[in-house]
Amino acid sequence: MTQIKNICCIGAGYVGGPTMAVIAQKCPKVNVTVVDINEKRIAAWNDPNVESIPIYEPGLSEIVKEARGRNLFFSTDVNAAIDKADMIFISVNTPTKTYGIGKGMAADLKWIELCARQIAEVAKNDKIIVEKSTLPVRTAAALKDILDNTGNGVKYQILSNPEFLAEGTAVEDLQNPDRVLIGGDIDTPEGKEAMDALVNIYATWVPKENILTTNVWSSELSKLTANAFLAQRVSSINAMSELCEKTGADVNEVAKAVGMDSRVGPKFLKASVGFGGSCFQKDILNLVYIAKTFGLDEVADYWEQVIIMNDHQKRRFAANIVKTLYNTVSGKKIAILGWAFKKDTNDTRESAAIYVTDYLLSEQAEVVVYDPKVKPEQVYADLEYLGNNNNKEIRERVKVVQSAEEACKDAHAIAVLTEWDEFRELNWHFIYENMLKPAFLFDGRRLLNRKEKENLGFEFYAIGN
Ligand SMILES: NC(=O)c1ccc[n+]([C@@H]2O[C@H](COP(=O)([O-])OP(=O)(O)OC[C@H]3O[C@@H](n4cnc5c(N)ncnc54)[C@H](O)[C@@H]3O)[C@@H](O)[C@H]2O)c1
Numbered sequence: 001m002t003q004i005k006n007i008c009c010i011g012a013g014y015v016g017g018p019t020m021a022v023i024a025q026k027c028p029k030v031n032v033t034v035v036d037i038n039e040k041r042i043a044a045w046n047d048p049n050v051e052s053i054p055i056y057e058p059g060l061s062e063i064v065k066e067a068r069g070r071n072l073f074f075s076t077d078v079n080a081a082i083d084k085a086d087m088i089f090i091s092v093n094t095p096t097k098t099y100g101i102g103k104g105m106a107a108d109l110k111w112i113e114l115c116a117r118q119i120a121e122v123a124k125n126d127k128i129i130v131e132k133s134t135l136p137v138r139t140a141a142a143l144k145d146i147l148d149n150t151g152n153g154v155k156y157q158i159l160s161n162p163e164f165l166a167e168g169t170a171v172e173d174l175q176n177p178d179r180v181l182i183g184g185d186i187d188t189p190e191g192k193e194a195m196d197a198l199v200n201i202y203a204t205w206v207p208k209e210n211i212l213t214t215n216v217w218s219s220e221l222s223k224l225t226a227n228a229f230l231a232q233r234v235s236s237i238n239a240m241s242e243l244c245e246k247t248g249a250d251v252n253e254v255a256k257a258v259g260m261d262s263r264v265g266p267k268f269l270k271a272s273v274g275f276g277g278s279c280f281q282k283d284i285l286n287l288v289y290i291a292k293t294f295g296l297d298e299v300a301d302y303w304e305q306v307i308i309m310n311d312h313q314k315r316r317f318a319a320n321i322v323k324t325l326y327n328t329v330s331g332k333k334i335a336i337l338g339w340a341f342k343k344d345t346n347d348t349r350e351s352a353a354i355y356v357t358d359y360l361l362s363e364q365a366e367v368v369v370y371d372p373k374v375k376p377e378q379v380y381a382d383l384e385y386l387g388n389n390n391n392k393e394i395r396e397r398v399k400v401v402q403s404a405e406e407a408c409k410d411a412h413a414i415a416v417l418t419e420w421d422e423f424r425e426l427n428w429h430f431i432y433e434n435m436l437k438p439a440f441l442f443d444g445r446r447l448l449n450r451k452e453k454e455n456l457g458f459e460f461y462a463i464g465n
């Protein structure tokens with residue numbers, strides 16, 4: 001049986017970093033090296049002050065502190081780590097393509113292919129390659145093609161091992177996963193041996209019955225399907241939130257009543273200003289693209305609707321702010337509380353806050369942002385990347401401040417866009433006193449108590465209520 005001694009992970013991002021930290025923690029006899037071409041990121045992972053690691057996840061810095069330098073290493077020497085490894089995880093970014101065929105829909109596999117070519121060039125002994133990135137179904141065939149055509153005699157087994165962690169709970173999700181999914185070549189002894197090697201790593205801490213093995217294509221497609229199902233639940237409840245606002249029903253009550261049916265279940269039914277994050281939109285667009293390439297237009301349209309609903313939710317939230325503020329926010333100060341796409345993360349990719357702010361800027365608002373974990377430069381970079389407002393205007397009209405109180409001072413309205421716990425505990429009386437009147441408060445997360453806020457004097461609006 002293949003005993004894995006050295007693991008390399010290419011990509012030290014939100015998945016590669018935490019996943020490898022937990023493997024290193026749970027398997028102290030396995031050497032784990034995480035490599036990346038981004039020197040700044042690797043330097044941050046190696047920062048002597050463990051609180052400065054580049055990704056904020058509850059519990060992560062403690063694990064890095066325990067394992068770093070023992071059997072967990074971060075490096076920019078990609079070749080050396082590939083050479084030494086028995087097993088190589090590929091955990092690089094697979095964003096939506098921004099050019100050429102499939103622009104705006106297909107996953108860009110440029111970085112995946114570069115990894116495969118680099119492995120093919122460097123490897124001198126047989127390797128197990130693990131797809132950790134989220135990939136279109138049948139990517140393993142392309143990887144195999146590149147790896148098997150180098151003529152240097154090295155044999156590769158390709159496994160699919162998609163990651164299901166959610167940001168903000170990454171450590172908990174990795175330590176106690178609902179399931180671990182491993183796809184491989186189940187029909188050959190070599191394929192089975194490679195799968196067993198990866199099963200054995202996870203079995204150090206995950207009960208065997210929670211480790212699922214399938215063929216490669218099922219594994220690749222299950223990841224896209226899981227995200228599509230999860231996002232669909234959010235879009236479904238968000239669709240209902242709009243109907244609730246028209247009818248006097250309360251979306252939280254509806255979600256509770258529906259979720260108590262054990263066939264539906266209570267999770268992922270929280271109405272919001274729209275889902276964000278680097279995965280849901282990208283993976284559904286990818287799924288839609290795959291369906292279209294097979295000529296499955298009805299399948300493609302069905303899933304695309306999840307995205308259409310989400311875009312609508314973000315836009316209608318922003319439009320409602322403008323409408324409520326007497327049809328103009330020009331020159332008005334709007335405080336944005338929360339920039340991350342969900343609480344307990346510093347990740348802002350596809351955050352609803354970016355789109356809501358972009359909309360308000362195009363209505364000439366002055367925006368002041370506060371988020372407990374997001375750095376000011378990130379806020380500007382996110383808005384500039386969208387490219388709808390010019391950079392000079394963004395810098396002039398958006399301020400990023402260090403506290404919620406400061407953001408809300410002299411504001412015409414507040415929009416709560418991330419469900420950070422600290423926003424519940426703010427001194428709302430003080431905030432109200434220091435705002436312009438009428439003081440409008442828009443809760444995009446159903447975080448705040450309507451009665452309490454109305455008693456303080458706020459004009460209160462909440463999604464689905
Ligand atoms: N973020 C999540 O919560 C999450 C969860 C599950 C799955 N995924 C999937 O995992 C993959 C990685 O996501 P992420 O959020 O960690 O991305 P990320 O952008 O945070 O990290 C990817 C890293 O890969 C590095 N990289 C790219 N090409 C490289 C190369 N050739 N050599 C060395 N390093 C290279 C980049 O510099 C970057 O630091 C994606 O496919 C994503 O869909 C993400």
Ligand SMILES: O=c1ccn([C@@H]2O[C@H](COP(=O)(O)OP(=O)(O)O[C@H]3O[C@H](CO)[C@@H](O)[C@H](O)[C@H]3O)[C@@H](O)[C@H]2O)c(=O)[nH]1
Pocket residue numbers: 134163164165166167168227230234267268269270271272273274275276277278279280341342
């Ligand atoms: O009831 C809900 C649940 C989530 N959200 C929003 O949906 C987005 C995504 O949230 P979540 O799924 O918790 O975070 P991610 O880190 O994006 O994780 C998703 O995407 C990952 C990347 O593929 C997968 O690994 C995870 O299993 C999957 O949950 C966030 O904006 C949430 O605020 C809601 O609005 N309502």
